[in-house]
Amino acid sequence: xxxxxxxxxxxxxxxxxxxxxxxxxxxxxxxxxxxxxxxxxxxxxxxxxxxxxxxxxxxxxxxxxxxxxxxxxxxxxxxxxxxxxxxxxxxxxxxxxxxxxxxxxxxxxxxxxxxxxxxxxxxxxxxxxxxxxxxxxxxxxxxxxxxxxxxxxxxxxxxxxxxxxxxxxxxxxxxxxxxxxxxxxxxxxxxxxxxxxxxxxxxxxxxxxxxxxxxxxxxxxxxxxxxxxxxxxxxxxxxxxxxxxxxxxxxxxxxxxxxxxxxxxxxxxxxxxxxxxxxxxxxxxxxxxxxxxxxxxxxxxxxxxxxxxxxxxxxxxxxxxxxxxxxxxxxxxxxxxxxxxxxxxxxxxxxxxxxxxxxxxxxxxxxxxxxxxxxxxxxxxxxxxxxxxxxxxxxxxxxxxxxxxxxxxxxxxxxxxxxxxxxxxxxxxxxxxxxxxxxxxxxxxxxxxxxxxxxxxx
Numbered sequence: 001x002x003x004x005x006x007x008x009x010x011x012x013x014x015x016x017x018x019x020x021x022x023x024x025x026x027x028x029x030x031x032x033x034x035x036x037x038x039x040x041x042x043x044x045x046x047x048x049x050x051x052x053x054x055x056x057x058x059x060x061x062x063x064x065x066x067x068x069x070x071x072x073x074x075x076x077x078x079x080x081x082x083x084x085x086x087x088x089x090x091x092x093x094x095x096x097x098x099x100x101x102x103x104x105x106x107x108x109x110x111x112x113x114x115x116x117x118x119x120x121x122x123x124x125x126x127x128x129x130x131x132x133x134x135x136x137x138x139x140x141x142x143x144x145x146x147x148x149x150x151x152x153x154x155x156x157x158x159x160x161x162x163x164x165x166x167x168x169x170x171x172x173x174x175x176x177x178x179x180x181x182x183x184x185x186x187x188x189x190x191x192x193x194x195x196x197x198x199x200x201x202x203x204x205x206x207x208x209x210x211x212x213x214x215x216x217x218x219x220x221x222x223x224x225x226x227x228x229x230x231x232x233x234x235x236x237x238x239x240x241x242x243x244x245x246x247x248x249x250x251x252x253x254x255x256x257x258x259x260x261x262x263x264x265x266x267x268x269x270x271x272x273x274x275x276x277x278x279x280x281x282x283x284x285x286x287x288x289x290x291x292x293x294x295x296x297x298x299x300x301x302x303x304x305x306x307x308x309x310x311x312x313x314x315x316x317x318x319x320x321x322x323x324x325x326x327x328x329x330x331x332x333x334x335x336x337x338x339x340x341x342x343x344x345x346x347x348x349x350x351x352x353x354x355x356x357x358x359x360x361x362x363x364x365x366x367x368x369x370x371x372x373x374x375x376x377x378x379x380x381x382x383x384x385x386x387x388x389x390x391x392x393x394x395x396x397x398x399x400x401x402x403x404x405x406x407x408x409x410x411x412x413x414x415x416x417x418x419x420x421x422x423x424x425x426x427x428x429x430x431x432x433x434x435x436x437x438x439x440x441x442x443x444x445x446x447x448x449x450x451x452x453x454x455x456x457x458x
Contacts, residue, residue, distance in 0.1 A: 043113060050149070055139055069088030095130055096131045200228060252286050318387075337375045345457070367393055368393030369393065373391070383457055384457060386453070405426045
C-alpha cells in the first residue's frame with residue numbers, strides 16, 4: 001500500500017512534468033504565431049545589409065561572409081550553376097529544393113523561417129536546416145547570386161543554454177529537496193492523527209496532539225482533540241450510567257428480597273405483613289418506573305421513539321398538567337400564575353410534551369418551600385415559542401447547573417430516593433425537546449430558578 005508521503009510526492013512530480021509539457025507547448029505555439037514572423041523579418045533585414053555590402057565590395061564578399069559567420073550566422077552562397085559555398089557551422093540537413101534557389105536568383109525573397117512548418121514539440125528556432133533560412137538575391141559583376149542565412153544558435157546562445165540548463169537543473173533538484181522537507185512537514189501531523197485514531201479505536205481516549213498550527217491541519221488536530229475529550233467524557237458517562245443503573249436497581253431489589261424473606265415467616269402479625277407488602281409494592285413500582293424511563297430515554301436517543309406530531313393548544317396542555325398537580329399545589333399553598341396566550345399552538349407530540357411540562361412544573365412544586373409561587377409564561381418570538389417556568393424557591397447552586405440534565409444526577413443527595421424519583425426526568429425532558437428541534441436552558445439564583453424551553457411553531 002502506498003503511503004500518503006509517496007502519493008503526494010508522485011502527484012507533485014506528475015504535476016511538474018505535465019505543467020512543463022503544457023508550458024513548452026504554449027511557448028512553442030507563441031513562437032510559431034508571434035516570434036517566427038518577427039525573426040524572419042529581422043533576418044531579412046540583416047541579409048539585406050549583407051547584400052548591400054556585397055554589391056558594393058564584390059571582391060571582399062567571401063572574407064566578409066566569413067567574418068559574419070564568425071559573429072554567429074550560418075550562411076549559404078550559391079549561383080545556381082554549381083558554385084556553392086558554406087560559411088560557419090554546417091547545416092544539419094541540406095533540404096532546400098532547387099525551386100527556392102531559382103526563386104531567389106530570379107530576384108525574390110525567400111522566407112524559409114516564416115514558412116517553416118509548425119510542429120508541437122519542435123521549435124523552428126533551434127532546427128538547423130537549410131530550408132529554415134531567409135534568402136535574398138545578390139547582384140554581382142557578371143551574375144546574380146543567392147544568399148541564405150540563419151542564426152547559429154549554438155554560437156550565439158551556447159553559453160546561455162548551458163547557463164539556463166544549469167538553472168533549470170538546480171531548480172529541479174532544490175525543489176525536490178525542499179518538497180521532500182515540506183511533504184514531511186505536511187504528512188507528519190496526519191500520521192500522528194492516524195496513530196491517534198488507532199488509539200481511539202482501541203479504547204484509549206486520552207491523547208495529546210500539537211495544536212499550535214493555525215492552518216487546516218492545526219484546526220483538524222484541534223477538532224480531533226475536542227472529539228477525543230468528548231469521547232472520553234461519553235465513555236466515563238457510560239460507565240457512570242451503568243454504575244448508577246446498577247445501584248438504582250440493586251437498592252429496591254435488596255429491599256424486595258429482604259421483606260419477601262421476612263414475609264415467608266408465617267408467624268408475623270397481620271399489620272406487619274401488610275406493611276412489608278406495601279414496601280414491596282412501592283419498590284416494585286419504583287423499578288417499573290425506572291425501567292420505563294430507561295426504555296424511553298434509550299429509544300429517544302436512538303431515534304426509535306415514534307413521534308406523532310399534531311397541532312394543539314399550548315395553554316390547554318399546560319392547564320391539564322397543572323390540574324394533575326393541583327392537590328400538591330394546594331397542599332403546599334403555592335401561588336401559580338399562568339400567562340399563556342390562547343393563540344399559541346404547537347406542532348408536536350402531545351404525549352411527550354406533556355411529560356416535559358409535568359416534569360418541570362412537578363419539580364418546581366416538589367422543591368420550593370410552602371407559600372412560594374410559580375410563574376408560567378409563554379410568548380412568540382419569530383417562528384419559535386418560548387415557554388418559561390419560574391419559581392421563587394431558594395435556587396440551585398451554580399456548581400450543579402451544568403449537570404442538571406445528566407442521568408441520575410441529583411442536587412440533594414440526601415433525598416436521592418426518598419422523593420420517589422429516578423433521576424432521569426430532566427434527561428428525558430432535554431431529549432424530548434431536542435427531538436422537537438428545540439432547546440432548554442436553566443438559570444438560577446437565590447431568588448429562584450427558571451427553566452426556558454424554546455420550541456418551533458407551526
